[in-house]
Amino acid sequence: MKRADLIPAKILTTQQAKQRIAQWRLLNKTIAFTNGVFDILHRGHIYSLSQAAAEADYLVVGLNSDASVKRLKGESRPVNDGESRALALAALLMVDAVVIFGEDTPLELIKILMPDVLVKGGDYTVEQIAGSKEVMNRGGRVVINPLLEGFSTTRIIEQVKK
Numbered sequence: 001m002k003r004a005d006l007i008p009a010k011i012l013t014t015q016q017a018k019q020r021i022a023q024w025r026l027l028n029k030t031i032a033f034t035n036g037v038f039d040i041l042h043r044g045h046i047y048s049l050s051q052a053a054a055e056a057d058y059l060v061v062g063l064n065s066d067a068s069v070k071r072l073k074g075e076s077r078p079v080n081d082g083e084s085r086a087l088a089l090a091a092l093l094m095v096d097a098v099v100i101f102g103e104d105t106p107l108e109l110i111k112i113l114m115p116d117v118l119v120k121g122g123d124y125t126v127e128q129i130a131g132s133k134e135v136m137n138r139g140g141r142v143v144i145n146p147l148l149e150g151f152s153t154t155r156i157i158e159q160v161k162k
Contacts, residue, residue, distance in 0.1 A: 010090035010097055014112055017060060017099045021113055024058050033115035033131075035062030035106040037069050039078045041088050044147060051145040052119035053094035060097045060113060061089050062106040071104055105130035119143045 012020060021031050034052040038045055038061075053059040063086055069078040078085065082100050089098045101109045110118065110131030118135045124144055126132050132142045 004091075007087065007090045010095065011086045012097050012099055014099055014101070014109060017097055018112055020097060021058075021060070021115075029057035030116040031058050031060060031113070032056035032117040032119050033060045033062060033106075033110060033113060034119040034121075035064070035101075035109075037064045037073065037078060038085050038089055039069065039073075039080055041085075046092070048121040048145060048147065049089075049092060049094050051121070052143075055117045055119055055143055056115075058096040059094055060099060060115065061095050062109050063089060063098055063100045064104075065100050065102040068102055068104050107131050107134075110134060114138055114140070116140045117143060119145060121145045121147050123147075 024031060032052050032055040034049070036045075036048075049059070049061070063082065064072065066078055066082045080088070086098045086100055089095050099109060099113075103109075107130040111134055115135060117140060118129065118131055120129050120142070122144070126136075126142050126144070129142060129144070135142060
C-alpha cells in the first residue's frame with residue numbers, strides 16, 4: 001500500500017467501528033476480532049495477527065488504552081503510548097481497523113461490535129476469553145491460536161535492560 005495517508009483512517013472510535021462493521025456486513029463479509037496491548041510490536045504479534053486475519057474477511061483489533069495497560073502490566077508500561085501503538089497496528093496490511101478501549105478486558109467492546117469470530121492467542125480455554133459467550137450465543141465462533149514461542153514484549157524489555 002503506497003497510500004500511507006490512509007493508515008490513520010484505520011484507527012476508529014467504538015462508534016465508527018460499529019458503523020464500519022455494519023457496512024462490511026452489508027457486503028456479506030465476516031469480521032474477526034482480537035485484542036491486546038501490542039506494546040513493542042514483534043514477530044509473535046505479526047504471527048498472531050496473521051492467524052487472526054485468516055479467520056474472516058476483515059480483522060478488527062481492540063487495543064488496551066495506556067491506563068488499562070498500566071493496571072494490567074504495571075507502572076512502567078506501556079513503553080509506547082496508545083497513539084503510537086495504534087498507528088503501528090494500523091500500518092499492518094492484515095489489520096483493517098484498530099479500536100482503543102479503556103477497560104481491562106474488551107468485553108464491552110465485543111458486545112458492541114459483535115464480531116463473527118473472536119480470536120485469542122495463547123493457552124486460554126474458551127470460557128476464560130472475554131466475550132466468548134456473547135459471540136457464541138450470536139452464532140459466532142471462538143478460535144484459540146497457539147503463540148509463537150520465544151517472543152514476548154516482556155522478554156524484549158528484559159533484554160534491553162541487560
